[in-house]
Amino acid sequence: MPSISMTVNGKSVSGEVEGRTLLVQFLREDLGLTGTHVGCDTSQCGACVVHVNGESVKACTMLAASADGAEVATIEGMANADGSLGVIQQAFQDHHGLQCGFCTPGMVMSAADLLQKNKNPSEGEIREWLEGNICRCTGYHNIVKAIQAAAAAGA
Amino acid sequence: MYSFDYVKPGSIDEAVAALQAEDAQALGGGQTLIPTLRQRLAQPSVLVDLGGCLDAGVASQDGGCRIGGGATHASVAASADAPKWLRAVADGIGDPQVRNRGTIGGSLANNDPASDYPAAVLGSGAEISTNARTIAADDYFQGMFETALNEGEIITGVTFPKLEAANYQKFDQPASRFALVGVFVGKGAGGVRVAVTGASESGVHRWADAEAALAGNFSTDAVPGAPSADGVISDLHGSAEYRAHLVAVLTRRAVAAAG
Numbered sequence: 001m002p003s004i005s006m007t008v009n010g011k012s013v014s015g016e017v018e019g020r021t022l023l024v025q026f027l028r029e030d031l032g033l034t035g036t037h038v039g040c041d042t043s044q045c046g047a048c049v050v051h052v053n054g055e056s057v058k059a060c061t062m063l064a065a066s067a068d069g070a071e072v073a074t075i076e077g078m079a080n081a082d083g084s085l086g087v088i089q090q091a092f093q094d095h096h097g098l099q100c101g102f103c104t105p106g107m108v109m110s111a112a113d114l115l116q117k118n119k120n121p122s123e124g125e126i127r128e129w130l131e132g133n134i135c136r137c138t139g140y141h142n143i144v145k146a147i148q149a150a151a152a153a154g155a
Numbered sequence: 156m157y158s159f160d161y162v163k164p165g166s167i168d169e170a171v172a173a174l175q176a177e178d179a180q181a182l183g184g185g186q187t188l189i190p191t192l193r194q195r196l197a198q199p200s201v202l203v204d205l206g207g208c209l210d211a212g213v214a215s216q217d218g219g220c221r222i223g224g225g226a227t228h229a230s231v232a233a234s235a236d237a238p239k240w241l242r243a244v245a246d247g248i249g250d251p252q253v254r255n256r257g258t259i260g261g262s263l264a265n266n267d268p269a270s271d272y273p274a275a276v277l278g279s280g281a282e283i284s285t286n287a288r289t290i291a292a293d294d295y296f297q298g299m300f301e302t303a304l305n306e307g308e309i310i311t312g313v314t315f316p317k318l319e320a321a322n323y324q325k326f327d328q329p330a331s332r333f334a335l336v337g338v339f340v341g342k343g344a345g346g347v348r349v350a351v352t353g354a355s356e357s358g359v360h361r362w363a364d365a366e367a368a369l370a371g372n373f374s375t376d377a378v379p380g381a382p383s384a385d386g387v388i389s390d391l392h393g394s395a396e397y398r399a400h401l402v403a404v405l406t407r408r409a410v411a412a413a414g
């Protein structure tokens with residue numbers, strides 16, 4: 001069994017995993033970080049998006065062992081130190097960018113990657129970027145608005 | 156998923172050795188292999204993660220470029236050292252998270268009949284290097300999911316030539332994001348090449364009639380009418396006739412955009 005260690009939301013963690021353990025299983029089942037969701041079996045929905053070494057990836061489509069030594073960021077790390085919502089999270093709340101909330105952790109992590117690469121994305125660029133994040137509730141309009149607002153607020 | 160062992164060798168030689176084990180399989184970015192494993196469609200004994208040894212760089216070379224087998228689609232899309240036409244191909248694959256993990260080596264090893272890189276590799280006349288040899292694109296693609304790779308052979312890099320004009324046009328299948336049909340047109344020292352993905356039941360292939368017509372007259376008017384629909388993929392997303400029609404439309408668009 002591979003022993004792995006990584007940094008998750010700034011904290012060092014380690015564990016023993018099976019070869020087949022997915023990163024999302026390690027986060028949810030071993031570390032108890034259940035904010036990262038699993039919405040599909042086909043790598044298409046994006047509910048599981050986290051950052052690995054600063055890049056957004058689908059945690060259901062990466063082995064935990066492949067993330068050995070990496071810096072991982074999940075939705076649990078997006079709030080401010082005092083527990084209040086981070087800029088992108090607050091924008092989702094303000095603009096009604098969620099209904100059931102199942103897709104939201106992945107949407108927020110995906111948006112955070114977009115905004116670190118493109119500080120001022122156009123509506124078209126936001127919609128294209130969200131190609132890998134599926135939401136069955138909102139119709140996307142308010143998600144796009146929330147990300148535009150987060151960009152304007154300097155997220 | 157079935158159970159398997161995991162190793163991450165630090166050198167290509169060690170990876171080649173690890174792949175000698177019975178039912179060992181290479182792991183690139185995992186964007187095809189992990190979904191396959193999750194559906195229990197494969198049962199490797201050990202996955203050999205190439206992430207610790209494969210070159211992932213992108214470098215310009217003789218007007219074209221050399222891409223490491225481990226380069227992600229996102230890094231090719233973002234690299235100033237890759238030609239614009241190749242960056243556009245990489246940027247059109249899947250979604251941002253797939254592009255952040257998926258690699259050129261994995262895409263070419265898999266040779267999905269609707270994938271994008273095979274069209275660019277065949278249509279540009281690129282060369283694929285492995286741990287053992289160099290393979291010309293014309294010899295590499297051998298049908299749906301079939302390639303010239305031997306068991307345990309690792310793609311270490313791809314060399315794209317300099318092209319005077321080139322463009323890839325992809326008609327997205329909106330659910331999967333793969334190409335319903337994609338056409339790459341490239342004009343370079345070797346003449347004009349036209350490569351088609353997503354259409355044929357025998358995978359990526361060159362469209363000889365269009366190449367011959369464009370060789371003398373590189374203009375949209377020269378592109379022939381739709382090729383025969385015989386042997387063209389037909390499924391719920393599009394009939395064979397529809398796909399054959401798209402081949403000609405996308406070829407014209409690619410010639411127009413290649414300029």
Ligand SMILES: Cc1cc2nc3c(=O)[nH]c(=O)nc-3n(C[C@H](O)[C@H](O)[C@H](O)COP(=O)(O)OP(=O)(O)OC[C@H]3O[C@@H](n4cnc5c(N)ncnc54)[C@H](O)[C@@H]3O)c2cc1C
Binds near residue numbers: 334
């Ligand atoms: C939601 C989604 C959308 C997608 N959309 C598209 C699309 O629009 N267009 C497109 O072209 N692709 C698409 N893909 C596939 C994606 O491009 C994959 O990255 C690619 O097909 C496989 O690359 P990988 O590095 O992830 O390989 P892996 O999944 O790790 O491996 C695939 C196969 O290649 C072998 N392999 C991996 N690396 C090497 C190597 N260096 N040498 C030899 N063998 C190797 C493995 O053993 C395995 O058999 C999509 C995937 C997903 C999940």
Ligand code: FES
Binds near residue numbers: 039045058
């Ligand atoms: S759970 Fe659907 S893409 Fe990861």
Ligand code: FES
Binds near residue numbers: 136
């Ligand atoms: S808010 Fe329900 S899936 Fe997006």
